Amino acid sequence: MEVSRRVERISAHLMPSNPKNDNSFLERANCRAKGGASGFKVAILGAAGGIGQSLSLLMKINPLVSVLHLYDVVNTPGVTADISHMDTNAVVRGFLGQQQLENALTGMDLVIIPAGVPRKPGMTRDDLFKINAGIVRTLCEGITMYCPHTVVNLISNPVNSTVPIAAEVFKKAGTYNPKRLLGVTMLDVVRANTFVAEVLGINPIDVDVPVIGGHAGTTILPLLSQVKPACSFTAEEINYLTNRIQNGGTEVVEAKAGAGSATLSMAFAASKFADACLRGLRGDANIVVCAFVDSQVTELPFFASKVRLGRAGVEEFYPLGPLNEYERSGLEIAKKELGQSIAKGTYFITKA
Numbered sequence: 083m084e085v086s087r088r089v090e091r092i093s094a095h096l097m098p099s100n101p102k103n104d105n106s107f108l109e110r111a112n113c114r115a116k117g118g119a120s121g122f123k124v125a126i127l128g129a130a131g132g133i134g135q136s137l138s139l140l141m142k143i144n145p146l147v148s149v150l151h152l153y154d155v156v157n158t159p160g161v162t163a164d165i166s167h168m169d170t171n172a173v174v175r176g177f178l179g180q181q182q183l184e185n186a187l188t189g190m191d192l193v194i195i196p197a198g199v200p201r202k203p204g205m206t207r208d209d210l211f212k213i214n215a216g217i218v219r220t221l222c223e224g225i226t227m228y229c230p231h232t233v234v235n236l237i238s239n240p241v242n243s244t245v246p247i248a249a250e251v252f253k254k255a256g257t258y259n260p261k262r263l264l265g266v267t268m269l270d271v272v273r274a275n276t277f278v279a280e281v282l283g284i285n286p287i288d289v290d291v292p293v294i295g296g297h298a299g300t301t302i303l304p305l306l307s308q309v310k311p312a313c314s315f316t317a318e319e320i321n322y323l324t325n326r327i328q329n330g331g332t333e334v335v336e337a338k339a340g341a342g343s344a345t346l347s348m349a350f351a352a353s354k355f356a357d358a359c360l361r362g363l364r365g366d367a368n369i370v371v372c373a374f375v376d377s378q379v380t381e382l383p384f385f386a387s388k389v390r391l392g393r394a395g396v397e398e399f400y401p402l403g404p405l406n407e408y409e410r411s412g413l414e415i416a417k418k419e420l421g422q423s424i425a426k427g428t429y430f431i432t433k434a
């Protein structure tokens with residue numbers, strides 16, 4: 083067992099720097115790893131970026147992960163060498179550039195995608211569509227070829243359009259499984275829990291705020307009437323909290339003043355979300371998260387709401403529950419913009 087672990091760890095270093103290394107050696111090492119190491123295989127695409135690096139670190143310390151593949155078009159050898167020195171269980175391998183995408187993806191249980199450009203002050207998330215739509219398309223085409231049954235956590239913005247793009251790429255290839263494609267809106271929930279806890283004067287760990295709709299401006303709709311623990315807010319508090327949650331991303335973009343958008347809190351949120359997906363895949367009970375998914379909860383084809391995760395991915399949708407007047411009107415506003423963003427993403431692939 084110890085020898086096979088050593089061989090596996092050595093092979094992890096050989097892989098990125100010299101892909102022409104003796105394949106039979108690597109295959110033997112991989113076979114042993116499959117038999118010996120329990121846990122999930124996770125790939126991060128965009129692993130050398132602001133989110134990617136911190137997320138790689140957090141996934142390296144997740145005990146459910148046995149193999150961690152770090153893929154990017156730049157800098158993965160350095161990030162991989164660095165992270166691989168952490169004395170936690172997961173074996174780390176780095177992959178650089180399109181020609182190594184196949185090796186990065188093959189055999190993965192979960193693929194997390196934070197690849198793409200971030201906002202600068204004055205930009206909307208939709209302004210990122212031009213560049214990020216193509217990046218997401220290319221990476222999802224890779225998934226259809228090399229790990230069509232994987233669970234995908236899509237982070238790249240604009241999430242309201244990139245998730246429909248991914249769905250269309252998968253449909254085109256005949257590999258679409260709506261239960262396994264999840265847009266990551268967890269940062270909205272993390273922010274909502276934090277800001278609500280500040281107002282209530284309690285520990286955010288004890289707070290649960292459902293956030294529905296999508297992941298941009300007014301499409302982000304916190305349901306403050308359903309906060310746990312049960313509580314009530316003044317009209318002023320509801321306005322303050324809703325605005326702050328909807329503009330949390332912009333708050334960070336402006337504070338970073340041109341140096342990017344949220345990376346650390348996002349890596350934290352993505353790691354929480356990925357952990358929930360892995361616990362679902364393991365068969366744990368009662369794994370409930372908010373996620374932007376293929377949905378029939380509203381008339382829109384995609385919508386973020388509470389879902390239960392399991393071995394198949396998304397296994398159950400929860401109804402939105404009773405909304406107050408403020409939330410009902412917020413929902414109508416959210417749905418209008420969301421519908422347009424979804425159509426834009428879908429058209430990007432279907433027009434081709």
Ligand SMILES: NC(=O)C1=CN([C@@H]2O[C@H](COP(=O)(O)OP(=O)(O)OC[C@H]3O[C@@H](n4cnc5c(N)ncnc54)[C@H](O)[C@@H]3O)[C@@H](O)[C@H]2O)C=CC1
Pocket residue numbers: 127128129130131132133134153154155156196197198199200201210214217220221236237238239240241266267268269270297342343344345348
């Ligand atoms: N869903 C959410 O809640 C959030 C989403 N985001 C989004 O996440 C994305 C990444 O943000 P950051 O990490 O801050 O950006 P970043 O610029 O620091 O990192 C992006 C990484 O993607 C890589 N990349 C670019 N093209 C690629 C390709 N074809 N294949 C693989 N990797 C590629 C880059 O080389 C870079 O390392 C942005 O689109 C941002 O808007 C950011 C925060 C929250």
Ligand SMILES: O=C([O-])CC(=O)C(=O)O
Pocket residue numbers: 200201207239269330331332334335343344
């Ligand atoms: O605001 C951005 O551009 C990044 C993001 O999605 C967030 O922080 O919620």
